[in-house]
Amino acid sequence: MAVAGMVLDKWGAVWSGLASLVFLWPMLQNHIPTGLRQWLTILADKLTTLFSPYLQITISEYGDHRFRRSDFFLAVEAYLSHACARRARRLKADLGRDAKNLQVSVDDHQEVTDDFRDAMLWWYPSNKPTRASVISFYPADDERRLYRLVFHRRHRDLVLDEYLPHVLAEGRAVTVRNRQRRLFTNNASNNWNPYRSGNGIWSHVPFEHPANFDTLAMDPDKKAAITDDLMAFKESKDYYVSVGKAWKRGYLLYGPPGTGKSTMIAAMANFLDYDVYDLELTAVKNNTELRKLYIETTGKSIIVIEDIDCSVDLTSKRKKASGDKKASSEGEDDNKPKLPTEEKDDGTKVTLSGLLNFIDGLWSACGGERIIIFTTNHKEKLDPALIRRGRMDVHIEMSYCRFEAFKVLAKNYLGVEKHELFGEIRQLLEETDVSPADVAENLMPMSKKKKKDPDACLAGLIEALNKAKEEAAAKAKEEAEAAAKAKEEEAEAKQKEAAEAKAKEAADAKEEDEGKANG
Numbered sequence: 001m002a003v004a005g006m007v008l009d010k011w012g013a014v015w016s017g018l019a020s021l022v023f024l025w026p027m028l029q030n031h032i033p034t035g036l037r038q039w040l041t042i043l044a045d046k047l048t049t050l051f052s053p054y055l056q057i058t059i060s061e062y063g064d065h066r067f068r069r070s071d072f073f074l075a076v077e078a079y080l081s082h083a084c085a086r087r088a089r090r091l092k093a094d095l096g097r098d099a100k101n102l103q104v105s106v107d108d109h110q111e112v113t114d115d116f117r118d119a120m121l122w123w124y125p126s127n128k129p130t131r132a133s134v135i136s137f138y139p140a141d142d143e144r145r146l147y148r149l150v151f152h153r154r155h156r157d158l159v160l161d162e163y164l165p166h167v168l169a170e171g172r173a174v175t176v177r178n179r180q181r182r183l184f185t186n187n188a189s190n191n192w193n194p195y196r197s198g199n200g201i202w203s204h205v206p207f208e209h210p211a212n213f214d215t216l217a218m219d220p221d222k223k224a225a226i227t228d229d230l231m232a233f234k235e236s237k238d239y240y241v242s243v244g245k246a247w248k249r250g251y252l253l254y255g256p257p258g259t260g261k262s263t264m265i266a267a268m269a270n271f272l273d274y275d276v277y278d279l280e281l282t283a284v285k286n287n288t289e290l291r292k293l294y295i296e297t298t299g300k301s302i303i304v305i306e307d308i309d310c311s312v313d314l315t316s317k318r319k320k321a322s323g324d325k326k327a328s329s330e331g332e333d334d335n336k337p338k339l340p341t342e343e344k345d346d347g348t349k350v351t352l353s354g355l356l357n358f359i360d361g362l363w364s365a366c367g368g369e370r371i372i373i374f375t376t377n378h379k380e381k382l383d384p385a386l387i388r389r390g391r392m393d394v395h396i397e398m399s400y401c402r403f404e405a406f407k408v409l410a411k412n413y414l415g416v417e418k419h420e421l422f423g424e425i426r427q428l429l430e431e432t433d434v435s436p437a438d439v440a441e442n443l444m445p446m447s448k449k450k451k452k453d454p455d456a457c458l459a460g461l462i463e464a465l466n467k468a469k470e471e472a473a474a475k476a477k478e479e480a481e482a483a484a485k486a487k488e489e490e491a492e493a494k495q496k497e498a499a500e501a502k503a504k505e506a507a508d509a510k511e512e513d514e515g516k517a518n519g
């Protein structure tokens with residue numbers, strides 16, 4: 001007993017000495033030269049590590065690789081916000097994913113305690129420079145956020161074998177439950193900031209588009225094929241692993257304006273419960289930026305490049321390669337922003353090969369569970385390499401409104417599934433090319449009175465369709481006349497050219513004869 005008492009006395013003195021040092025340290029620091037202070041700090045750290053019965057695990061935001069936020073860090077963040085909220089002193093409140101329920105979570109820099117199978121654990125968030133960064137030449141990397149988990153050494157096995165896997169699983173489940181889906185857009189690179197969480201590469205707002213496959217006007221069989229494909233993709237993680245492919249899928253949506261390409265993307269995102277990254281390619285300076293943007297996207301997301309033909313001049317390369325310089329500018333709108341497609345990558349532009357790598361290069365396999373969608377009004381303008389199967393796995397044509405699609409709109413907008421005017425409308429829709437956007441516009445009851453009156457809306461639609469039909473016929477006539485006139489002019493020009501050539505030939509022959517006679 002006496003020996004035990006002496007040992008306790010000895011440790012008591014050590015702990016009380018250390019406690020005094022910790023207490024006086026802030027005052028002493030100001031009177032100690034910097035070099036000595038750093039040395040003492042490191043020494044104190046080593047002593048604490050040596051003698052303390054507590055162990056510490058660090059989970060940093062970017063793990064070992066500096067490009068992508070660590071999944072484990074994100075899971076810890078979600079777990080702490082949710083599981084430890086009751087014990088935290090500083091909380092934050094926000095509206096949940098449905099924007100109705102209040103959600104209370106742990107404030108960002110709050111220390112929290114947790115208990116797991118009777119073991120106490122302490123979590124310390126930090127985004128201050130670590131000690132290493134004080135003497136490092138590269139402070140930026142160390143200023144990123146981290147969590148320290150502190151626990152008694154007798155719980156080592158429990159923490160490593162059971163607690164941390166529990167945190168990971170719970171954190172992931174919380175993330176899925178609380179996910180407020182987001183619509184991201186890329187920032188110009190001069191606004192990127194390595195010190196900010198997520199680097200400020202993407203900005204986001206809550207994604208709240210109401211479109212879904214029930215409200216999308218489209219042929220029902222085509223619609224069913226798309227939803228089946230999406231569902232198969234979502235559930236095919238193991239399949240992609242087994243065939244050695246990155247878990248991603250490319251969709252090309254093409255068709256005239258107002259046929260529902262953007263609406264389809266929103267319906268897909270709602271169907272899959274994914275985020276949407278709307279990538280504005282003209283704001284991306286080069287291939288490196290493009291890669292960085294991809295790496296900063298998360299799984300369960302749709303990455304969209306709308307109107308890809310307007311961002312990248314994809315036809316010119318092939319035509320230039322065949323020596324047809326004139327053809328390269330045919331049909332192009334010179335006012336549109338275009339990014340060069342020359343394969344030479346001098347770091348000042350996004351090239352076609354950069355875009356191909358974005359879709360299926362090595363970096364594109366980071367993370368998985370992503371859908372890439374390109375939209376275009378002019379499929380024929382795109383380089384075949386860009387849209388070949390394997391890159392853009394599914395090509396979906398968004399076409400003009402036919403009767404099946406109209407029925408969906410009539411049901412959504414007017415609540416009508418059958419009507420005596422449907423026959424006439426079917427006939428007109430077969431004869432006229434109008435977009436679902438135009439049809440929808442005509443079914444929108446702009447006054448309360450009209451809302452109650454589908455007859456008036458449908459009659460208005462018939463009127464608009466007849467007008468569109470007449471306009472189309474007039475345009476076709478005009479075009480035919482213009483084509484005939486052009487043909488006539490061309491024939492006349494050819495005739496004139498032939499006559500001139502003949503006259504010149506005759507004049508030359510005459511000159512030659514006169515020359516001979518004189519000579």
Ligand SMILES: Nc1ncnc2c1ncn2[C@@H]1O[C@H](COP(=O)(O)OP(=O)(O)OP(=O)(O)O)[C@@H](O)[C@H]1O
Binds near residue numbers: 260261264377440
């Ligand atoms: N297939 C459709 N089903 C339901 N609504 C549609 C459909 N197509 C168009 N609309 C309606 O028309 C509006 C415009 O459609 P949307 O923006 O999706 O067309 P888009 O093909 O993306 O056009 P653009 O090529 O000009 O970008 C939508 O807000 C929607 O209300």
